[in-house]
Amino acid sequence: MTTPTAWQRRRAPLATRRTTLAARPASLTTPTTNTPAHRRLLLAAATTAATLALVAVATTSPEPAAAAETVSVSTAAQLKSALAAATPGQTIHLADGVYTGNFKVTGRPATASAPITLEGSANAVLRTSSGGGNVLQLTDADHWTVHGITVQNAQKGIMVDSSDHVTIDGVTVHDLTMEGVHFRTSSSYGVLKNSRIFDTGQDGRGMGEGVYVGSANTYSDTSDHVQILDNVIGPLVRGENVDIKEGTRGGRIAGNTFYGDGLTGANYDDSWVDVKGNDYVVEDNVGVGTTKSGFQPHQQSPGWGCGTTFRNNSSDLSGAVGSGRYAIEVTVYDAATCPVTVTSDNTVVGGDGLVNPGIPVSLVGGGPSPEPSPTREPTPSPTPSPSPSPTTPACTAPAWNAGAVYTGGATVSHAGSTYTARWWTQGETPGTAQWGAWAVVGTC
Template sequence: MRPRTLLPALLATATATALAVGGPALASAADAEAAGAAAVIEVSTAAQLKSALTEAGPGDTIHLADGTYTGNFKATVAGSASARITLTGSAGAVLTAGGGYGLHLNGASYWTVQGITVSGGQKGIMADSADGVVIDSVTVHDLDMEGVHFRKSSSDGVIRNSRIYDTGHDGRGMGEGVYVGTAGDLSDNSDRVQILDNTIGPDVGGENVDIKEGTTGAQIVGNTFDGNGLTGANYDDSWVDVKGNDVLVEGNHGSRTTNNGYETHSQQSGWGCGTVFRDNASDLSGSTGDKQLAFNVTNYSADCPTTVRGSNTVTGGKGLTNIDVTP
């Protein structure tokens, strides 16, 4: 049996909160609830990890020892906004798969995945029908397809402080670093996903970030993009491709691309609209496409606006954008 240790700090917090709200009776109830849920599950083998992913409940933490965990790992139990489930370890705790998904959060809302490495297989970390997932300080690499994917209306997710590289080994331009939504599926409302302060690339065999139609309110902020390895296959020719609505792209730094830095498209009527680009720095030196713009807006109209602020900068290429710049 894996060691399970209670989290004293959580117990103390729950008790103090309950005392403030309702006195000793509620405090005892809070103690009981915390004692049943707030535990650390220590894991050091693949078999233990698979078991822990099914056993963990709201408030629990699964702690991975350094080592290689071979297999496909899936979580289906949801935490809650007030009692998240955490999977944590150092970069030396490596999930590696021969195929399929490295880590699949299937209906596993309110999980935090922190610190670990995911490599090998078809896709790295997949969130399906999982709201409020936080992926923090992970390393994802060496995949046939995309690195991190929020899909099937997985809203309010966050990927931050992470490194993603060496994806898309199948060569079809389908190895996006971060992928939000589903191509052609307007029912996939993976909304308000935040992509913050990551380093994505090199050798990402699709766009560094792809925001699909059907999704709204994504934020792409503070990232570093390296387009070395873009293939040009399947329209894979920019760091970021925006097809969702009301997307903020701010404070990113991009270098090395085959064509443009950022693009917007309307794959479905009424989508790809409302994007705001501001404070981004683009280095297009060495790009080889026929446009070579920092921001190529393919779908601008009064009904489908895009805003490119004058605070964006570009080095090399043929210019900042093909639309009027907003001060």
């Protein structure tokens, strides 16, 4: 039996009305066929049927969209083909295994309602054959998500170029000669979260940043509103854990754990986070180990490196060397033209303190901590002039000798006092006994 179509089902009420009309009494049935009245009735019925059909088509709800397509791949060749042909709403799933090559997505944008996802477990490993180039590069690829995979053994890990709303989630990136993840060429609203990045910058030039946003020495790269959330960056990141370049603004760095054991000072890498962009929020991060400072807003040129807020970050500067070892080292500050906000819930262990002198610390929930009032020096009470101690005369009398014979009136000195013999005496030590041979007459 043929199942009626949706259009046929919606015509059922019209057929029912026709059946009802046929069942009417003879006095009410249609005239004899081929009369003018009959023709008019047929024309009216046909017009009504056509109208109802149009209404049915106009009001029919669209059929539900087909389920999003999943493309499963297990070889490098299949992966390259899938990336080149990706369409919105598609998921490319990688089987566990090693995929060797330089993988590129170019000109395959998706949409917010139908993103494209590249996914696999941490055992789906993308790597280059020679350690050169980028492992994965997305260009003009809006609304892509990269999830779960491992990227390793290359010059650079994941590069995002001219692509907005790219999310990198739960990936592992390591063993690179340069940076791990880079949002550049005006790639805005990107997110890196729940990921691990370690062992970067293996060439020792200090250019192995964990995460890099923007481009150096240019202000045309407006990779704005990038968020770096809940990642573990380090150990052995040979460059800043996060490097934010001038020309970018409005991002957020939150909930990350930074290890600074890879910092060497090469290429000015002496902090976990270096912010040269504007209006960033840096909060709820934990950093351990650094050569100098924890967090640094820098001004590469006037008007940049301003407006950053640092709050509730925890810094362990144990082992930092030299001067200027601050959890938050603000290199340029002007309350009117280049403000930086440091709140009182930031904490520090070791080093020279929370923030360098001259930078106000804002109370959480309030304004800046007041400058402590100088302690008023008490008016000293006049020191009384001491009464002069009597001068003790020198012992001029000869010292007492136990073997000498002394007659009455003889004078000797002994143990700081002067004595006079009362009578003849020999061998009796001078003292203060009431009935002794010696009477004390003074001190010396």
